[in-house]
Amino acid sequence: MRRITFQCNKYSPGVLYIMVLFGVTLGLLTFYAFLVFSGIEKGPEHGPVYFREHPMHAVYLIFGLISIAMSLPAWIAAKCWSRKEEEALLDLYEDHAVLYWKNKELHIKKGTLNIKIPKPQPYWYKTYILKIPGHRVVLVGSVKETKEKRRKQLSLDIAIEELSAYKKVKSRVHNVDRMQKY
Known part of the structure; x- marks a missing residue:
C-alpha cells in the first residue's frame, strides 16, 4: 500500500x-x-x-x-x-485505490476510473474530473501550492499521475467497429 x-x-x-x-x-x-x-x-x-x-x-x-x-x-x-483548501488522501493498492476526500471514502477498482481534464483550463488552477461508477469527483488544484512553487509538480498532479494506472482501458475492437460504421 x-x-x-x-x-x-x-x-x-x-x-x-x-x-x-x-x-x-x-x-x-x-x-x-x-x-x-x-x-x-x-x-x-x-x-x-x-x-x-x-x-x-x-x-x-x-x-x-x-x-x-x-x-x-x-x-x-x-x-x-x-483561500479555502483541504487535504485529501489516496491509498493505492494493487487491485484498487481508496480516495478520502471531503469526509467521503471512495473505492476505485482497477479499470473503472475515467479521468477527464476539461478544456480550456484557466491559467491559475487546474481541474480534474474523476468518474467512478456512482460518483463524479471534481478536484481543483491548490492555488496556494501553485503560488509557492516548491516542487516541479503539484501534489494533485502527482496523485492523478499515480491514479492513472486505475483508468478504464478502451478496447481497440470497440473503436475499430465504430470506425467501420463510417
Missing part, C-alpha cells in the same frame, strides 16, 4: 462562477444606486451642478465606476474562493 497526500481546493469551479456572477451583479446594482442618489442618472440638465459645468467628468466617472463595479467583486470572489 502506498499513501499519497495532496492539497486541493475546497470548492469546485462552479462555486467560483456563482460567486463572480453574484459579485458582479451586486457591484452593478451598487453602481446604479450611486447614479440614482448622486443625480447623474437624471441627465445633464437636471444633474448636480458640478456635473452640469463639467459634463466630461461625469462621463469619466461613469465609465471608471463601471470597470471598478465589475472587476473588484470578481477579484474578491476569486480571492475568497482560492
Whole structure:
C-alpha cells in the first residue's frame, strides 16, 4: 500500500462562477444606486451642478465606476474562493485505490476510473474530473501550492499521475467497429 497526500481546493469551479456572477451583479446594482442618489442618472440638465459645468467628468466617472463595479467583486470572489483548501488522501493498492476526500471514502477498482481534464483550463488552477461508477469527483488544484512553487509538480498532479494506472482501458475492437460504421 502506498499513501499519497495532496492539497486541493475546497470548492469546485462552479462555486467560483456563482460567486463572480453574484459579485458582479451586486457591484452593478451598487453602481446604479450611486447614479440614482448622486443625480447623474437624471441627465445633464437636471444633474448636480458640478456635473452640469463639467459634463466630461461625469462621463469619466461613469465609465471608471463601471470597470471598478465589475472587476473588484470578481477579484474578491476569486480571492475568497482560492483561500479555502483541504487535504485529501489516496491509498493505492494493487487491485484498487481508496480516495478520502471531503469526509467521503471512495473505492476505485482497477479499470473503472475515467479521468477527464476539461478544456480550456484557466491559467491559475487546474481541474480534474474523476468518474467512478456512482460518483463524479471534481478536484481543483491548490492555488496556494501553485503560488509557492516548491516542487516541479503539484501534489494533485502527482496523485492523478499515480491514479492513472486505475483508468478504464478502451478496447481497440470497440473503436475499430465504430470506425467501420463510417
